[in-house]
Amino acid sequence: xxxxxxxxxxxxxxxxxxxxxxxxxxxxxxxxxxxxKEEGRGFYLAFFSDGESFIKDVKKGKYDLVLMDxxxxxxxxxxxxxxxxxxxxxVILIFMTNxxxxxxxxxxxxxxxxxxxxxxxxxFKIRINNAVKKIEKKHKTKVILNTEGNKRVFExxxxxxxxxNNHLLVxxxxxxxFQSYGSLKKATEEFExxxxxxxxxxxxxxxxxxxxxxxxxxxxxxxxxxxxxxxKKEFLDALNKYLSQI
Amino acid sequence: xxxxxxxxxxxxxxIFTAWLLLGEVMFLxxxxxxxxxxxxxxxxxxxxxxxxxxxxxxxxxxxxxxIMFFSIFIVSYLMLLFCFRTDWKTLLFVALCGxxxxxxxxxxxxxxxxxxxxxxxxxxxxxxNNDTLLLFSSPVEMAVYFSSYVVxxxxxxxxxxxxxxxxxxxxxxxxxxxxxxxxxxxxxxVFSSVISxxxxxxxxxxxxxxxxxxxxxxxxxxxxxxxxLFYKNSITKNLExxxxxxxxxxxxYEINKQTIDMINTKCHDLKYQIRQxxxxxxxxxxxxxxxxxAISIYDSSMKTGNNALDIVLTQKSLxxxxxHIKFNCIADGAALSFISEPDTYSLFGNIIDNAxxxxxxxxxxxxxxxxxxxxxxxxxxVSSQNWYEGEINFKDGFPVTKKEDARYxxxxxxxxxxxxxxxxxxxxxxxxxxxxxxSILFTHPEPNEKKEA
Numbered sequence: 290x291x292x293x294x295x296x297x298x299x300x301x302x303x304x305x306x307x308x309x310x311x312x313x314x315x316x317x318x319x320x321x322x323x324x325x326k327e328e329g330r331g332f333y334l335a336f337f338s339d340g341e342s343f344i345k346d347v348k349k350g351k352y353d354l355v356l357m358d359x360x361x362x363x364x365x366x367x368x369x370x371x372x373x374x375x376x377x378x379x380v381i382l383i384f385m386t387n388x389x390x391x392x393x394x395x396x397x398x399x400x401x402x403x404x405x406x407x408x409x410x411x412x413f414k415i416r417i418n419n420a421v422k423k424i425e426k427k428h429k430t431k432v433i434l435n436t437e438g439n440k441r442v443f444e445x446x447x448x449x450x451x452x453x454n455n456h457l458l459v460x461x462x463x464x465x466x467f468q469s470y471g472s473l474k475k476a477t478e479e480f481e482x483x484x485x486x487x488x489x490x491x492x493x494x495x496x497x498x499x500x501x502x503x504x505x506x507x508x509x510x511x512x513x514x515x516x517x518x519x520x521k522k523e524f525l526d527a528l529n530k531y532l533s534q535i
Numbered sequence: 536x537x538x539x540x541x542x543x544x545x546x547x548x549x550i551f552t553a554w555l556l557l558g559e560v561m562f563l564x565x566x567x568x569x570x571x572x573x574x575x576x577x578x579x580x581x582x583x584x585x586x587x588x589x590x591x592x593x594x595x596x597x598x599x600x601x602i603m604f605f606s607i608f609i610v611s612y613l614m615l616l617f618c619f620r621t622d623w624k625t626l627l628f629v630a631l632c633g634x635x636x637x638x639x640x641x642x643x644x645x646x647x648x649x650x651x652x653x654x655x656x657x658x659x660x661x662x663x664n665n666d667t668l669l670l671f672s673s674p675v676e677m678a679v680y681f682s683s684y685v686v687x688x689x690x691x692x693x694x695x696x697x698x699x700x701x702x703x704x705x706x707x708x709x710x711x712x713x714x715x716x717x718x719x720x721x722x723x724x725v726f727s728s729v730i731s732x733x734x735x736x737x738x739x740x741x742x743x744x745x746x747x748x749x750x751x752x753x754x755x756x757x758x759x760x761x762x763x764l765f766y767k768n769s770i771t772k773n774l775e776x777x778x779x780x781x782x783x784x785x786x787x788y789e790i791n792k793q794t795i796d797m798i799n800t801k802c803h804d805l806k807y808q809i810r811q812x813x814x815x816x817x818x819x820x821x822x823x824x825x826x827x828x829a830i831s832i833y834d835s836s837m838k839t840g841n842n843a844l845d846i847v848l849t850q851k852s853l854x855x856x857x858x859h860i861k862f863n864c865i866a867d868g869a870a871l872s873f874i875s876e877p878d879t880y881s882l883f884g885n886i887i888d889n890a891x892x893x894x895x896x897x898x899x900x901x902x903x904x905x906x907x908x909x910x911x912x913x914x915x916x917v918s919s920q921n922w923y924e925g926e927i928n929f930k931d932g933f934p935v936t937k938k939e940d941a942r943y944x945x946x947x948x949x950x951x952x953x954x955x956x957x958x959x960x961x962x963x964x965x966x967x968x969x970x971x972x973x974s975i976l977f978t979h980p981e982p983n984e985k986k987e988a
Contacts, residue, residue: 389863411901533907
């Protein structure tokens with residue numbers, strides 16, 4: 290049986306808000322309620338008034354999205370984010386700030402986005418929707434495989450790349466390699482729009498794990514794969530597009 | 536003396552004029568029209584055909600027909616000047632192309648017809664003969680005539696005509712244009728007339744056929760040469776404008792850098808003096824501190840780890856805040872260290888200017904520019920997004936400008952393209968869902984590998 294993936298409509302999003310101004314927290318609560326009504330999404334909100342209490346609470350995978358005020362008390366937003374990244378390096382992080390220039394260094398902690406206060410609803414909605422799209426795409430796409438008689442479920446997110454060998458697909462994932470019958474063509478269709486691209490006719494690569502391209506070599510995770518001549522342009526275009534997604 | 540003998544030449548003048556004008560029209564698509572254009576066209580047609588009809592034909596010799604064709608050509612050229620406001624050199628280029636096209640058509644027809652008739656070895660009348668009224672000696676001749684013209688015109692239009700953009704002539708040397716013009720007329724008119732009349736005396740079908748072939752080859756070569764000169768010129772000119780803009784941007788970068796450095800030094804001095812004064816007066820320390828802070832205009836501005844990027848971002852973000860544009864930027868400036876400072880300044884100046892241009896007139900809530908510069912391994916991704924209204928069409932990967940003044944618009948994006956190419960970056964643009972996105976991917980060698988290489 291070929292690999293199957295599902296986009297589970299898990300409509301509840303766990304969101305942490307770290308904000309020391311009560312009035313700003315209230316505005317955000319109100320905005321989330323409006324987005325929830327308009328888009329039919331559920332949000333579970335957890336509010337923290339300082340970085341320390343948030344870091345005590347957070348665990349890997351506990352939150353889908355973190356909204357962080359940069360100008361916090363003792364432990365500022367950037368410091369808190371550095372601490373957060375040690376615990377959860379994947380959670381989507383959006384900064385809130387009074388001054389845009391404070392957010393410019395957000396790349397250091399892999400910030401997804403930021404909003405400048407006072408935050409307008411239009412601004413807020415666009416950013417939340419972008420983040421939600423990204424969360425839905427990555428975390429909620431499960432792959433169900435029948436491998437050697439056992440059913441296995443894992444997230445598309447955890448796949449480094451998929452290799453085809455005759456009619457056997459090998460899924461190279463964080464949790465090891467799994468095999469299943471299928472074709473790369475079908476897999477390519479299944480992972481459409483999830484940030485996967487073929488670097489040659491044998492490998493379908495999760496672009497999230499590409500860390501280096503040099504000549505016709507691409508490094509995925511800690512493996513180096515060959516890019517074929519005819520696929521190079523297409524592959525780099527896909528990579529360019531993937532990396533530029535905001 | 537009968538000035539208008541009723542010979543085939545009498546009618547041929549009009550037919551020739553029609554083909555000549557049609558030849559010219561093929562190159563005129565992108566020329567700039569004068570006002571009341573259609574009225575002018577009607578006047579021009581009346582003048583051209585009227586002139587051709589009024590031109591006396593008392594003699595039937597080569598020299599005289601040369602003068603006739605030349606005069607008709609000059610009148611048609613004057614009429615181009617009358618209808619279009621494109622520069623005279625470009626229009627002369629168009630007129631010469633038109634005439635040459637007509638001539639290729641004519642020579643092809645002559646070549647084929649003479650080949651068919653070569654065996655008869657009798658003097659064939661040709662189109663302009665004063666002895667007979669008949670234009671064509673047979674239906675075959677007529678068929679050859681029309682098919683030659685139609686095929687040649689179609690080919691020339693497809694291969695050359697549609698490429699003319701109306702800016703060809705502006706940079707070409709005057710003397711060269713006139714010299715070439717003269718050479719063309721010699722090929723188009725003089726040779727042909729001499730051959731035509733000589734052939735009525737000494738007819739040799741094969742010989743004439745080969746002469747026609749040579750003539751066609753000559754014309755094609757000439758057309759090709761003319762096109763190279765004018766068309767290439769327009770491309771180089773585009774490039775020159777881009778380069779000129781780049782030079783200006785670089786000069787501006789130097790000035791801005793100096794200004795900001797100077798302001799920073801002054802601010803620093805002022806801050807020091809304010810603190811000194813604060814110590815000597817009874818002002819509260821908070822007041823003194825806030826005064827000192829207020830002075831640091833550029834101190835508190837963008838700090839990305841890249842000088843040139845800091846300068847361009849500071850400048851553009853000031854502009855944006857004045858125009859109620861939200862400028863959202865997360866930038867790892869250090870990742871761009873492999874790009875020279877002036878190039879960084881140009882690249883991001885153009886990216887942001889392009890976005891500002893798109894959103895400055897839309898609903899203020901939607902005035903948002905997002906810029907991301909991030910590094911991952913040896914991959915450096917630059918992306919910029921902005922909302923836009925209306926429609927964007929792409930041609931060769933670049934948006935087609937809809938602005939009236941297409942000459943200078945769009946050069947910013949071309950400049951971005953040139954810089955990307957210089958650093959082997961991959962540039963792509965996208966305009967789906969009312970969001971215009973510029974994405975650039977650089978794969979630059981990591982510093983430690985650079986040493987090895």
